[in-house]
Every structure is written in C-alpha cells, then in structure tokens.
Amino acid sequence: MNNNNLNHKENHLEQVSKLAHFEILDICCEQIALKTTTKPVSEWTNGNYVKLSFLIKRKTKTHLSENTLKRIFGKVKTSEKYAPQKATLDALAQFLDFKDWYEFELAQQKATPKDNPTDLRSTANAQKINRPTQWIIIGLFIAALGVGTYALYKSTFWLPKLNLDCVNPDGSTPHSAIFKIKNINGSLNNLPNLFIDFADLRAKKSSFKDSVISHYYEIPGRYFPKLLYGDKIVDTAHVYVKSVGWTAIATAQNDTTRVYPIKNKDILSNELLLVKADEIFKAGIDTNKTFFINFCNVKPTSISADNFEFLANITTSAIRSGVRCSQVDVTIFGEKDKHTFNLIKPECVSWSSYKFSENTKSGATSDLRNLGVDLSRGAEVRLIVARQNVTLAINGNQILKTTCKKPVGKVMGLKITYAGIGRVNNVKLIDLKTGEIF
Secondary structure, three states: OOHHHHHHHHOHHHHOOHHHHHHHHHHHHHHHHHHHOOOOHHHOOHHHHHHHHHHHHHHHOOOOOHHHHHHHHOOOOOOOOOOOOHHHHHHHHHHOOOOOHHHHHHHHHHHOOOOOOOOHHHHHHHHOOOHHHHHHHHHHHHHHHHHHHHHHHHHHOOOOOOEEEEOOOEEEOOEEEEEEEEOOOOOHHHOOOEEEEOOOOOOOEOOOOOOEEEEEEOOOEEEOOEEEEOOEEEEEOOEEEEOOOOEEEEEEOOEEEEEEEEOOOOOOOOOEEEOOHHHHHHOOOOOOOOEEEEEEEOOOOOOEOOEEEEEEEEEOOOOEOOEOOOOEEEEEEEOOOEEEEEEEOHHHHHHOEEEEOOEEEEOOOOOOHHHEOOOOOOEEEEEEEEOOEEEEEEOOEEEEEEEOOOOOOEEEEEEEEEEOOOEEEEEEEEEOOOOOEO
16 A cells, blocks of 8 residues: 555544544444344443453454443543544444444445535536436336335334244253244345344354354353344244252353353352352452352242242442442343342442343433442342232332233242352242242
8 A cells, every 4th residue: 555545544534524423433333232232322231331342352352441432332421522542443343344444434425425516507407308308217216215115114114034943942051052043035144134142141143154053051041032133023032041059150241251160069058159259269260350150040940930029138249359339130030031130339320220021121221229229238138029019128128119011930040140259148039829939
C-alpha cells in the first residue's frame, strides 16, 4: 500500500462528520448485541459486558474491559458521548468479521446511499420523458414497493418453519447435548440470521455446516435453549443436566470456557453448603480475582414449583478481592421454566434481577431497590410461590410481592450461586399441599 493510500485510511475518521461517526457506532453496537444475546441492551447486566469482553478478546486478541464497553454502549453515562480510540473501534469491527473499522464504516456508507441534489439540467431532462417511459417508471416503482413491502413483512413477521430438537436431553454432569434442526427446506446457509442460544451464558451458535450441533453443558441445571431468527424465537428445546446430590462448582468471571469442580462431599448437604478458600484454590481458581461458587442439587421431584416454600439461612461473602457487591442468586428449576432471584448489596441494585416463570425484571430497567440486601452477616431467606402469588421475605420482613401466571410444573432442582465465599444452612423446599420435602 503506497503512502497516499495509508494517509487516506488514517485520516478517514476525520473526514466523516461527528454525527455520522456516532450513528455508525450505534449500528455497530446493535449488530454486536444481535450477535451475542437476545436481550435488548437496556436490560444488559454486568455479566453481559463481562461475557462480551471475553468474546472480543478470544476472537480479536484485543482486551476491552467491561467498563469501556459500558461507555461505548451507553450503560455508563458521560458528559459527552464517548468516542473510542481507533484500536478499540478496530476490535469491535473485527468481532463482526470486518478487517478493521475503516472497512466496517465503508460498508455502512455503501448501505446508505446519499440523495443527489436536483439541478436545472435534471429537471429539464425529466420533462422530456415520454409517456411510455413514465409507465415503465410507474411499473418499476410499484414493483419496488411490492418488494419493499414483502421485505418488511419478512423481517418483521416471517419466521422459517424449523424445529430445534435435542436427541439426548437428559444426562448427568457434564453432558454433551446433541441438537438437530428439523423440517429444513433448503440449506441453512440461506438463513444467515439463524442462531442457537444454549441458555448457559456461552456464545450463541451462528454458523451451521449441517443440521446437527453438539453443545457441552458443565453445570447442573434445566436449560431451555432457543432457536432464533434474528431476535425472534423460532423454537425452544430443553436439556436436563442432573447432579448426584449436592455439588460445588466454581467459575471465574472472565472465563466462560471452563468450570472448576470442588471435591468436598463431606459437608455438602441441606444442613450446610460451604467450601473454603484453600479448596477453591486447589480446584484451580485464583481467589484474588472475581469468582463464583455454584451449589447445585438437580434431581426430579414431585414437589409443585407452583405451590411451594423455600427457606434457607444465607450468609454471603465478606468484602474481598473481586467481591464488592456480595451477591447471591437462588434458582428453583421447574419442568417448563424456573424461578430465580438475585439479592445484592444496596449499592449494587443495578445488577439485581428476578424471574418468576414469565415475570421478569432487571435492575437496569426497573426499580429493584427492595432486592438490595446485605447478607454478609447472615439472614433467613424465605420464598413462597402459591396460587400465582410470589412473596420474598428476609428475617420475616417482606421485601417483594408479585405474581406469576404460567405454570412451571414440578421442581427439577436447586442452584445457589455466590460471588466469593458464602455459606448456606438448613436448606428447605416444601410442597405446600403434600408436605413433600426436597
């Protein structure tokens, strides 16, 4: 490349107006969001930005911190709109399979042609158009209008007639689930906006050589992977990964490719769930960085997930390296969906959330200050789901009352997740009608 071309490329950003630059940056953010998650950016939590940081680093070898990404995507407000450096822009473009930001920007400019100004000569020429030519133009306009209407219908309402089927949905930890996409008319390559979200926070599958896909699940739970066309759900499957009693599995914040099982069967029971720092370190986790401990007991039961009481004494992590918000997530897996809630220190409620069947709220878009609770000194947590009513209480004081309408079915397991090191005593899950205990 000669010096003139180099200078042209290096000065390209200066030639584009500030407004156009930010418009193209917004397009880039939209395409990245579509590639990585089904959630709108307004509902992203810290975990989404941590995951995106890891995915960009893995693909482009460039590290963009979650704080940088939050500024780019508008999560963290600044006095002026944040303008990333060229190296950052190049990494974003490369994540979308472009060579660099210059190539991405050119592609967007080509996709949005500029209107040509009308001058006297073009007006004079237009007056010379004869009647047959006018009919041809009208016909072309009607045809273009029809094509545009069809394209709008297809992008807004049309969905491919496909089914996502897991041929081996039941297994024990770890489990390789094999999926098949059925009822395919033609090649999958003709559906570039087709994705699979495996529902375990890993990257979505977006490149299909054939209709059979395998995915490796490492943490016990009941998952509901979705086949997506753009941001629309085409079909949903299920995967059920069981455990043998209570298990403890550690994960690191910036590592979504590995998990770290912790061996301590002696004290993992309903009476006490606890692992110590030296056990976590031996499992391979750097305890000076952010990590999470997942206590899982996933097994089928006859307990109704629509009529139960959950009770436990929970103590979250004290302040330590990598732990500022001292959070705990409790998940009750059901046959058709799940109940899950997040309790976190009051200063961090932006990252709080809950999901009770179809009822979902995020602290990023809703006022969830009632879920801001410091449990670092321990407290009794009680959840009751009965007759479509949901009540959550801490030490006997109600902090949340809401509803859920869609039945979840039978309880299929429990998961309690901490940031850092916490403990749980006396876990109880009771069917309010039959008295069956988990």
